[in-house]
Amino acid sequence: MSKRKEEATVYSQEMLTDGIYSLWIETSMASQAKAGQFIGVFTGDGTKLLARPISICDVKSDENLLRMVYRVSGGGTDLISKLKKGDKVSVIGVLGNGYEKAACGYNEESSNCELIPLNKSLEGKKVIVIGGGIGIPPMLLAAKSLQCEKVMVLGYANKNTFLKDEFDKLGQVYISTDDGSLGTKGTVIDAIKENGVSGDVIFACGPMPMLRGIKAYAKEHGMKAYISLEERMACGVGACLGCVTKTVNKDHHTHVNNTRICVEGPVFDSEVVDI
Amino acid sequence: MNTKVTIAGVELKNPVMTASGTFGSGQEFSEMTDLNKLGAVVTKGVSSVPWPGNPTPRIAEVYGGMLNAIGLQNPGIDVFIERDIPFLQDYSCKKIVNVCGKTVEEYLAVVERLNDQPIDMMEINVSCPNVKEGALAFGQDARVLEDVTKKIKAVAKKPIIMKLSPNVTNIKEMGLAAEAGGANAVSLINTLMGMKIDINRKKFVLANKTGGFSGPAVKPVAVRMVYDVAHTVKIPVIGMGGIATAEDAIEFMMAGATAISVGTMNFVDPETTSKIADGIEQFMKDKGIEDINDIIGCVE
Numbered sequence: 104m105s106k107r108k109e110e111a112t113v114y115s116q117e118m119l120t121d122g123i124y125s126l127w128i129e130t131s132m133a134s135q136a137k138a139g140q141f142i143g144v145f146t147g148d149g150t151k152l153l154a155r156p157i158s159i160c161d162v163k164s165d166e167n168l169l170r171m172v173y174r175v176s177g178g179g180t181d182l183i184s185k186l187k188k189g190d191k192v193s194v195i196g197v198l199g200n201g202y203e204k205a206a207c208g209y210n211e212e213s214s215n216c217e218l219i220p221l222n223k224s225l226e227g228k229k230v231i232v233i234g235g236g237i238g239i240p241p242m243l244l245a246a247k248s249l250q251c252e253k254v255m256v257l258g259y260a261n262k263n264t265f266l267k268d269e270f271d272k273l274g275q276v277y278i279s280t281d282d283g284s285l286g287t288k289g290t291v292i293d294a295i296k297e298n299g300v301s302g303d304v305i306f307a308c309g310p311m312p313m314l315r316g317i318k319a320y321a322k323e324h325g326m327k328a329y330i331s332l333e334e335r336m337a338c339g340v341g342a343c344l345g346c347v348t349k350t351v352n353k354d355h356h357t358h359v360n361n362t363r364i365c366v367e368g369p370v371f372d373s374e375v376v377d378i
Numbered sequence: 379m380n381t382k383v384t385i386a387g388v389e390l391k392n393p394v395m396t397a398s399g400t401f402g403s404g405q406e407f408s409e410m411t412d413l414n415k416l417g418a419v420v421t422k423g424v425s426s427v428p429w430p431g432n433p434t435p436r437i438a439e440v441y442g443g444m445l446n447a448i449g450l451q452n453p454g455i456d457v458f459i460e461r462d463i464p465f466l467q468d469y470s471c472k473k474i475v476n477v478c479g480k481t482v483e484e485y486l487a488v489v490e491r492l493n494d495q496p497i498d499m500m501e502i503n504v505s506c507p508n509v510k511e512g513a514l515a516f517g518q519d520a521r522v523l524e525d526v527t528k529k530i531k532a533v534a535k536k537p538i539i540m541k542l543s544p545n546v547t548n549i550k551e552m553g554l555a556a557e558a559g560g561a562n563a564v565s566l567i568n569t570l571m572g573m574k575i576d577i578n579r580k581k582f583v584l585a586n587k588t589g590g591f592s593g594p595a596v597k598p599v600a601v602r603m604v605y606d607v608a609h610t611v612k613i614p615v616i617g618m619g620g621i622a623t624a625e626d627a628i629e630f631m632m633a634g635a636t637a638i639s640v641g642t643m644n645f646v647d648p649e650t651t652s653k654i655a656d657g658i659e660q661f662m663k664d665k666g667i668e669d670i671n672d673i674i675g676c677v678e
Contacts, residue, residue: 338645343448
């Protein structure tokens with residue numbers, strides 16, 4: 104399960120909706136990738152040096168294929184969006200903990216903590232899978248990985264959705280949009296309330312205001328919520344301490360209530376982080 | 379062919395080191411690159427007590443480099459001695475621990491704790507641009523730098539490298555001050571103080587407003603400063619600032635560096651150090667250079 108940098112080959116790339124791209128790459132990392140983990144994608148441009156951390160949306164491990172769905176938000180992702188089938192792209196991975204490790208309370212340094220397979224620990228439970236905006240893509244692999252009962256709640260800006268058809272195949276999907284052009288007008292929490300969605304555990308990824316709302320909702324309903332955070336990153340492997348988030352208790356790396364999103368996260372128990 | 383270089387009596391198998399703060403304690407990179415191929419690992423700065431560092435965002439990419447404003451988040455010397463130093467013992471590279479502090483007393487407290495540890499040298503960070511008190515203040519005034527160097531040397535039982543800031547009017551004076559204080563070597567450059575503004579939001583990109591600028595874009599500044607200092611002081615100079623390739627490393631050595639450190643480029647390719655070590659050997663073969671020491675300061 105070692106991290107490494109390697110040259111991957113672009114298998115396909117398409118634009119799903121305005122500014123949102125789906126990129127499949129051929130990489131040996133595919134077989135190791137778990138829901139909630141991410142890959143650092145290099146631009147190949149010496150003026151844009153750092154890897155862009157992009158969540159893993161899907162894998163076909165028997166074909167060594169790994170999919171990332173991302174938004175073009177600057178010059179680096181713009182370059183990545185221009186990659187064509189057969190192009191080489193340098194990637195570093197697999198990075199981060201993912202939902203399984205987070206949900207099992209596993210961390211890198213507690214050697215006596217055994218990783219309980221996610222589907223065993225969630226047996227008989229129902230998971231609410233929530234994605235907001237460009238936080239939706241990693242929830243596809245999360246939803247696919249869950250064998251237990253699940254329901255999906257997706258928040259978009261407007262009716263120009265992406266990946267919705269693929270979520271529809273996995274179970275019941277509820278939608279919220281900022282402008283009300285599809286589903287519930289408002290937030291994912293509004294959609295949960297309007298549709299009477301219930302569950303035992305929440306898996307979520309999305310913008311910080313949404314994650315704060317989910318943290319509060321989970322607390323109010325006595326539920327566990329596992330949320331995926333993002334931050335500006337440099338190394339992606341825990342060395343530079345660039346991408347920390349505040350924690351309620353002392354973090355185990357530095358003991359200063361600042362834990363590394365790239366290693367201890369990006370997925371955290373919402374009660375652990377002070378967001 | 380000899381690739382060994384010596385700094386303060388410590389023999390490095392090759393001149394390639396890591397720059398403090400970019401390589402963690404070595405452990406973070408150990409599964410991606412072979413630490414045994416390195417001349418030395420320089421750890422992230424450690425203080426007398428845990429430091430939480432600055433608010434986020436701490437990182438901003440800029441043209442050909444990056445800004446960071448980590449603020450020296452570190453677990454403090456107790457955890458460092460218990461966890462990080464033992465990890466490095468399994469490797470044949472030399473171990474250099476970077477020391478930071480907000481007061482002279484804090485530097486001395488860390489140095490005293492490290493005196494009996496199985497490490498080879500200490501590098502004193504008097505040049506971090508991201509910490510409000512101490513740190514950089516010690517590195518921007520030649521008299522203060524000489525004084526703090528003297529006080530550290532009075533208690534240190536390992537060779538001391540003073541890490542110099544480029545954010546000064548005259549880098550030669552700073553090199554001379556460290557030397558006068560008794561430093562065994564100097565390393566430079568630390569990052570250049572920089573700033574980035576998000577013009578759409580009219581906000582600073584870094585929560586700290588300013589950050590340290592590093593990466594290939596700073597290399598010409600660093601080569602000039604290493605040249606200036608190396609041709610002014612008699613103690614060894616460790617050169618760094620944007621080194622990405624073996625050619626860059628050799629350029630620094632020809633400017634006068636006895637050893638070199640790789641920083642930002644570790645983030646871009648975790649195997650940069652190892653590739654540079656190989657590349658230096660290849661260069662020596664291609665040019666018929668028998669001893670790496672022959673190229674130190676050889677620029678005419």
